[in-house]
Amino acid sequence: MRKLLFESLFRRPFTEPAPTPDDAAVAELATAVGHAARRRLGRSLSIREVDAGSCNGCELEIHALNNAYYDVERFGLRFVASPRHADVLMVTGPVTKNMREALGRTYDAVPDPKWVVAIGDCARDGGCFAGSYAVVGGVSEVVPVDLHIPGCPPTPTAMLQGLLALLERVDAGAVTS
């Protein structure tokens, strides 16, 4: 173990420079976040992830956000274990009928102010699962969505861009809309 730790003293970090916030996401947020974001959060957001029925593909890439290359914590973005600790609910999947209630309850458990980020193509409108007897549809059918990050699954970079856009918006305490 000492050797591994020693090596990392000299090796350059894997961590990559921050991507620029996604323009489309910034535009989307200008209307979505606006009035809710009066309070400054000190450039930090606590995120509670909820899988509302995804195939797990999006979760794999959300996990990657925590690896040394993307290292979301350096931006003040932190995944938390309870919705009670969260500012942001990050939701994946087409919402299944079997998860509708659990998603609603999790949203209710997040204190205000709060934002919902929907991750992946399924989270927008059910994606390729839309129309099934077992699927409600997109996340916005159940809880209000502030930002949507598309992809199947979105890359960690795309997610980071979207989250940074959210962070800037929140940080500015914007009430422009």
Next chain:
Amino acid sequence: MPSLIDLMLEGRQVREHSPWRRAVVDASVWDLAARELALGRLGLLGLWGETSTVHMAIMQEHPAEIAVISLDCPDRVYSSVGRHHPPALRLERAINDLFGLAAEGLPDPRPWLDHHGWDVRFPLGDRINAVSKASPYRFLSAKGDGLHQIAVGPVHAGIIEPGHFRFTASGETVVRLEERLGYTHKGIEGLMTGANLERAVQLAGRVSGDSTVAHAYAFSRAVEAALQLIVPERAVWLRALVAELERIANHLGDIGAICNDASFILMHAHCSVLRESILRASHTAFGHRLMRDIIVPGGVTHDLNDGGREIIQATLGNIRLRFPALVELYDNTASLQDRTVDTGVLKPALARQYAVGGYIGRASGRSFDARRTLAYPPYDGLRFDVPVLNEGDVNARVWIRVREVEQSLSLIDQILDRLVEGPLLAGVEQFGGPREGMAIVEGFRGDILVWLRLRDGRVERCHLRDPSWFQWPLLEAAIENNIVADFPLCNKSFNCSYSGHDL
């Protein structure tokens, strides 16, 4: 002497079924098969329904022989397999929820996938447009002084899929764990019905995100079996290449995550870096980090990009350099070993009874690996070992993964060496039908079974059985008498799929 399977198949053989045989049998043969399963002379590979038929895929291990037997049930009732052979229980509960086919004598008639939230009952069988009657789900009881229950989920603390765990504990010790799944049920088999092949393979690739390659691979092979389609040589090799890249990426992620659940974060950090390197190489080589929608019926949609071979080789070289130090770290850290050795033991007898595949089976003495036992191409021409251990604990499941990473590295070398030039895709011609096909493919988690019937250019019925069906129940057994705090460790060492199971 005719084999057991031959005896089973004395019913009406279905000629359009390929590559293994299928026969429509009567109730007595069905019952005989159930009893043979109970005696351990056969293994259950799958059990699924249609409007008025149930099908059972069975396997005899030595020599490996596979068959499907089907029972017509015009009265929507059939004789329960689960009452003889517990691995069938959840499958029969699911068949009842989806098709309205009742297993007579089923010891556990509680609904499984139907949580009373659909607007329809028996959505894939004789549909009734009504919500099933809501009743509280009765968890199995445990009796004793001072027992308490802990309810976890469906929304868990980590970034993972939803499911409910009900623990009954005596102090710190788990007396009983009962799982309740079905939360991510998306009705994939319903969406498959009537889909064209293009849409169907897209759905197959979204059954379980971490096995997107393996599920699309199994689906495509089943279609090819049904249509007697020959896949071009280059595509055969590229398929194995993406399958092995997926296996390495998942195993690396798991090894790190298991250590993380024992609070040994250093392993997790380093394994995540190696996992990321595979995803990046995959993106460069095939245009998608998880290699989605690459494998389709008839071949592959995407060739190796320029520079793809070089980046894969460089990535593998780096893993060869870095991984041994991590393995050594795992092996030499006493505090970590203290958590994984002798924790969450799955006894070989149970592994055999459930015919459980993947690292779970191979860590508990069951050597089945579809790449070896069924030797589908190109694995019939590749050299690799199938590591097997007998301890059945978390540690053994880590070691099987470690050894399989090493085997996959060698497999990719061989594949790249033998990759021939040529076309990527054989065109699927118009077909009438009915044509039936089945395939079993070794994903990172274990053997995936796909059975389908095609007619007039579309999927008439497709069943996808994720390995998790036979792994989830064993987690309940493995956690017994362990402490609650070791559950994440045991759970991660199993790493069953929720979505793959719930469909």
